[in-house]
Amino acid sequence: MWCNPGTCHNSSNTIVDRGAGRLRTALRVRLLQHTYRPEELVAAAARLCYSSSGIDEIMEGLGAENAAGFITMLTEVGHESPVEHVSFTFGIEGVSRSLLAQITRHRIASYSVKSQRWVREGQFEYIIPPEIDAIPEAREIFLEAMREDQKRYDALADLLYTRHLEVLKEKGKPESEARREARTRAIEDARYVLPNACETKMVVTMNARSLYNFFRLRCCNRAQWEIRQLADEMLKLVRQVAPNLFKKAGPSCYVLGKCPEGKMTCGKSKEVQEKYRELQ
Numbered sequence: 001m002w003c004n005p006g007t008c009h010n011s012s013n014t015i016v017d018r019g020a021g022r023l024r025t026a027l028r029v030r031l032l033q034h035t036y037r038p039e040e041l042v043a044a045a046a047r048l049c050y051s052s053s054g055i056d057e058i059m060e061g062l063g064a065e066n067a068a069g070f071i072t073m074l075t076e077v078g079h080e081s082p083v084e085h086v087s088f089t090f091g092i093e094g095v096s097r098s099l100l101a102q103i104t105r106h107r108i109a110s111y112s113v114k115s116q117r118w119v120r121e122g123q124f125e126y127i128i129p130p131e132i133d134a135i136p137e138a139r140e141i142f143l144e145a146m147r148e149d150q151k152r153y154d155a156l157a158d159l160l161y162t163r164h165l166e167v168l169k170e171k172g173k174p175e176s177e178a179r180r181e182a183r184t185r186a187i188e189d190a191r192y193v194l195p196n197a198c199e200t201k202m203v204v205t206m207n208a209r210s211l212y213n214f215f216r217l218r219c220c221n222r223a224q225w226e227i228r229q230l231a232d233e234m235l236k237l238v239r240q241v242a243p244n245l246f247k248k249a250g251p252s253c254y255v256l257g258k259c260p261e262g263k264m265t266c267g268k269s270k271e272v273q274e275k276y277r278e279l280q
C-alpha cells in the first residue's frame with residue numbers, strides 16, 4: 001500500500017526531554033505501509049480454500065463486510081495461514097538497544113536497524129526506564145552513567161581515529177580515503193562501551209500471523225514494559241487499518257479467554273482482557 005506521508009498512521013510521542021545535556025527520548029511508532037486492502041486479500045485466500053471459485057473470481061464482489069465474515073470463520077476454525085498474505089511495515093524510534101535484542105528474537109519478520117558501525121553517536125540519546133526516572137537518586141545515578149558512557153565513547157573514538165589515520169597514511173592511503181576509513185574503524189570499536197539504554201531506530205515488517213504471535217507474547221504483562229508499550233502501539237495502528245483481522249489480537253489471556261501462564265500469571269487477566277477489548 002499506499003501509505004503516503006499524509007495518510008500514514010502515527011502513534012505515541014516524540015523526544016520528551018532534551019534540556020541541559022539530557023537526551024532522553026520516547027517511543028514513536030508509525031505504520032509506514034501495509035498490503036493493499038488487507039482484509040479483502042485474506043478473505044480472497046480463504047474463499048479459494050473453501051469454495052469452488054478460481055483465481056479469476058476470488059476477489060470479485062469482496063468488500064469490507066463480507067471480508068469480515070470470512071475472517072471470523074478463519075478465526076473460529078483456527079486457520080491462520082491465509083493471514084500470512086498481508087504484511088505491515090512499521091517505522092520505530094525512541095527505543096533502547098535492550099528492546100532491539102528482544103524484538104529481533106521474533107524471527108518471522110524483517111528488520112533494518114540504525115547502524116552504530118556507520119553512524120557516530122555525536123551525543124547519544126537514551127531511554128530511561130520509568131521506575132528509575134521516578135526515584136531522584138536512581139535517576140541521578142543513571143544520568144551520570146549516560147554522561148560517563150558518552151565521555152568514554154568520545155575518548156575512544158578520538159584515540160582510535162588518530163591511531164588508524166596514522167597507520168593508514170603510513171601505508172600510503174590517500175588522505176580523504178584514510179580519514180573515511182579511520183572514522184569507520186574508530187566508531188565500530190568505540191561503540192562497545194555504549195549502554196543498553198542507547199536509543200535506536202528501525203523499520204520492521206511482519207505478516208499478520210507473525211503479528212498475532214508477537215502480540216500474544218509481548219502485550220502480556222510478563223513482557224517487559226518497553227516492548228509491551230511498543231506492542232500496544234503497533235496493535236492500535238493495525239486495528240485502525242484492519243479492525244476485523246486484529247480485533248481478537250492481543251495477549252494470550254485475551255485471545256484464549258484465560259491466562260495460560262500457570263504460576264507465572266500476573267493474576268490480572270480480567271483487567272487485561274478488558275483493556276484489549278477497548279484498545280484503539
Ligand SMILES: Cc1cc2nc3c(=O)[nH]c(=O)nc-3n(C[C@H](O)[C@H](O)[C@H](O)COP(=O)(O)OP(=O)(O)OC[C@H]3O[C@@H](n4cnc5c(N)ncnc54)[C@H](O)[C@@H]3O)c2cc1C
Pocket residue numbers: 105106107108109210213217218222223224
Ligand atoms: C516474557 C518473555 C520472556 C522471555 N525470556 C527469554 C529468556 O530468558 N531467554 C531467551 O533466550 N528468550 C526469552 N524470550 C524470547 C522467546 O524465547 C522467543 O525467542 C521470542 O519471544 C520470539 O518468539 P517466537 O519464537 O514465538 O517468534 P518467531 O521467531 O517469530 O517464531 C514464530 C513461531 O514460528 C515457529 N518457529 C520459528 N522458528 C522456529 C524453529 N527454529 N523451530 C521450530 N519452530 C519455529 C514457532 O512456532 C514460533 O512460535 C522471552 C520472551 C518473552 C515473551
